[in-house]
Amino acid sequence: MRIGEIIETTSSGFVAESFELNRPPALGSLVLVRLPDETALYGAVTYGQTAGVDPSRRAVRRSTDVVFDGAIYEQHPELEHILRTEFGVALVGFVAAGRLRHHLPARPPPLHFSVQGVSREEVCYFTDGLLYFRLLLIPYGDVPPQQVLAANVRWVYEQRGHDDIWLDTAAREIATLLKNDSAALLTVLYAIDPGDVPMLREQGGVA
């Protein structure tokens, strides 16, 4: 399930163009890039944006009283070609030669390589250990890293079938990592608290 192609790449992460306009992978979700030597690089989505392919062309208002939202794309079929959706991914680990590591790989992924979604089994395997949280707290893009971390925790929680034990462990790990910044810590904890909010469970906690 290829979902995008790398268009910028650095040691700490990459930017990919999404194959589906206006639908980048969910914030905080895990994606992977498979290298020729079978190494799988894992990353977490840190932001998404949609804009003109040509950076000098800014979007203009196209809706009318009758035509708005999805209908705009039918009315202006050229939009699919002059807009593009990008998403940023922070690298959080890799699996090489059967071993899972939660640190940055030696080299950035190659330009133009495909970005794929991650299966539930792969998610569970990768997130059994929580060391990768430290990498997520490094800013990559404009979205504050606490929001990215919170999004990732909600997404993984849902992928793991609402694993409450994992969630509690994750919360405590985050409390340890952010113990010197209570404002940031509470931001994250409030954002991942399953609480008694049924809406959160139905949506799977992902916006």
Place this chain on the structure above:
Amino acid sequence: MPLKLGLIGPQVDDMAQTIARLSPEHDRFLTEAQDLLRGLNADALREKLRWQQNQQMRLPWLVAMPRGSLSGTVTSPAPPVDFSVVGCDASSIPPDRHSSVRCYVLNVGYAFLTYGRRPSAVLEAQSQLCFRDQDLYVFPDRRDVPIEGALLGARMEVETLRVLQGVMENGARPALILRDGPLILWTLQSESKEVQRALLRDLFGSMDRLREAGVPLAGYISYTNSRDLANSLRVWLCLTQPNKCEHCQSEKRDLCMALAKMHDRELLGFLTEGERSELFGSSSQILEEYGDHRVEFFYLNVGGEIVRVEVPQWVGSDATLLEFVHAAINDQCRRSPCFPPYPPALLEAHEQAVITTVERRLVEEIIDRAVGRQGQRLVRSAKDDSKRRRGV
């Protein structure tokens, strides 16, 4: 940088004030002209215009020959459920006069937009490096008349239609090919007939193909400064010879003088949104070479401005095609997010066609290197060199 803006500023103010002062007068004449337009008998005007054309002296102005009435309007029909509009545009990297290698680049851009039940879009460009004799000269056998300047412009038109013709073989119908700018290649007017015919031959070849395929072609001129119709009115008013105005004794002299500054788009200001005028023929000299593809035009209110649309007469005389052109252009302008509106097909075609400065330099470099690899030295002129470096 050495432009002294400080001096120009006050002069701009002066101009603005003059315009404002003269504006009420202008409006009065405009109303008078529109009344004239409405009251004028089209047959009578056609008579007089033909008579004028048959005179020895050519008319110094372009005039509009009404096909129907002068002030008639046509409301827009609805477009078909499924249809396509193909906007096209072209740009070039002209031959480098400061280089020893002669070649040029053409980039034809088009936007094939399909609407209706299965909306889709194809935005493409076809680029070509022209370096062979047949590209570089109008008469390649004798290496005569290098293609550059206006001739290059004509060459671009030819290339554009050739590309489009290929595109339209996909069979998507009904479809309109929309061109940004006139279909009348008046830039070729000063060339010899031989050159004109040589260049136009391929153009008409493509247009024949399109006609056979049932694909209408139209030129879209935004913010048209044409004064054909105003000039026709002046001819009507003239008692003697046009352009002998210093001796004019006519009581309508003031109106005629006012018409000399009036634009057709003002005259036809009574057109409501979506309405077009009736067809007019153009008196442009180059059209004598156009044959079956002689170009006619009408004015259209697209909502925000009045534009001029030029079509070959095989479109103008085909009611179905003409209706389709009218409806499709209106539909395009309705889809435009700008104000005044501009057909998205043309906008995207332009985006596809445009060659950026960076790209131009890149092409230069590629050419330089390729030539260098073959052992040729590329020599640039001194002037070019000084422009590149711009030292102080």
Place this chain on the structure above:
Amino acid sequence: MSENRLGVVVDGTFNGGLTVRLEPGVSSEQLRIGNFVVVEGQRNRYFSLIADIQLKAADIRLLADPPRDNSPFVARALAGTSTYATAEVKPMLMLEKVSLPQTGVLDKSTLDALFAEGSGPQPVRTIPMHFAELREATELDFATVFGQEGGTNFAMGTPLAMDIPICLRLDRFVERSNGVFGQSGTGKSFLARLVISGIIKTRVAVNLIFDMHDEYSFDKQTEDGRFVKGLRQIFGSQVLIYSLDEEMGRRSGRNVDVTLKIGLNQIEEADIVLLSEELNLRQTAEATIGLLRDAFRERWLLRLLEMTPEELEAFSATSGAHPASVASLQRNLKRLQRQGYIEREQDFSALDDLVQALDRGKHVILQFGRYNSVLDYVLVSNLVTRRVRQRYEERTRRYEETQAASDKPRPLIITIEEAHKFLNPAVARQTTFGIIAREMRKYNVTLLVIDQRPSSIDPEVMSQLGTRVSGKLTEERDIEAVLTGVGNRSALRGALESLDTRQQILIMGHAVPMPIMMRTRPYDEEFYRAMGPQVPGGGVMDLRDLFEEQ
């Protein structure tokens, strides 16, 4: 890592104690001040008490702006990470680990071997390194420190949350005077009964109990309506009942063995001075008594009480005493005459017999019956004790000379209630009890003082009390008083304040290796059975049995 791990040592000094950071899963509410806990150092095991508990936060901004809405999820995440608790832990004893058996098998022989080698718990000489583990004490820990039941190890109760016995070492208990304290309602008399029962059963000493409220001898109804057995019912002929109240002795089922009378001739000057307040004496009383003594020697009281007004005058004239003082003194002292147990003259044989009974291993309880005013209690107790002590002094001196085993006096423990009456700073020097307390065990006599106002007891006396058994105390000065001369006061202060009003005590001092909080052993059928064969009937004994050698 053990299952009942509470936290790890993160800071500490030898003098100040250790700071333990509690595990994230451990709530501060799981600990109690005064709890017995164990720190596992690398080389030593430290048996310790919890002295203080504190709350901390990694980022104090969290405290300024705590999380809103009671989300249990957020609280769980923060607990032990951003917010955590520490405990101040005071090591009391340490044990070198090399000497421990490898397995946790608990048996008497292992522990005996341990103590025999002299490698049992030692005073603390060092502290553990960072991250030493703190854990709850196990059965083995309690047994290691407090030993097992048997011999002179008498079970006083169990740990607050466990079911193993904690023992008082009665052999050491009787080496000093001791105290039982607690505010009223904390069951001091039950505690005393437990201890005395233990002493009786283990035969480490003999008891003389001044039973002011008739609590110890026979069945008594408790606050909640139950009936508990008296020492007579439990121990039968081992216990002799003396009484001041003749009538009471005649009531059925409550046999009194001896009715005691006190003669005016037996009352000494010191006894009267001790009762100044009760008798409403003037300040001049002491001086007046002095003059009377000069004149009439031992019969001064008799003569005073028999004097006619003329004789009073005459005496005043001759001795230089103030007539009004003498008259007033006579008036006040006539009260004594009116008491039913007071005779004109008595010899000391009854008291000497009492001492002989003690010598034969009997335990004596002196009941006061209806003569249980403070006046009676203080007068008789002081007087009797003076005589007893005197006899003991003689016996001890003789033993020192002969060194014959048969001459060795049995250690005697005298139990007094309302001890502050005898031992407050004003009179501590004069009462026999004060003297006994200060003498320590010189003449084989020690005290067991029972009181609810330890702050009223002379501090010097208090510091002589080897073992203190305390129920809940709330008055600051009472707590300070109980802790006089005790180390690690801050840890124990908190423990004293935190005791429940019923059934929770703190024992500290000579008879326990380290201070310990516990739930007292219930005084019930099981206890009676544990103390020995039941006494049939209501405690009616054959007199001969009573006076036989034990």
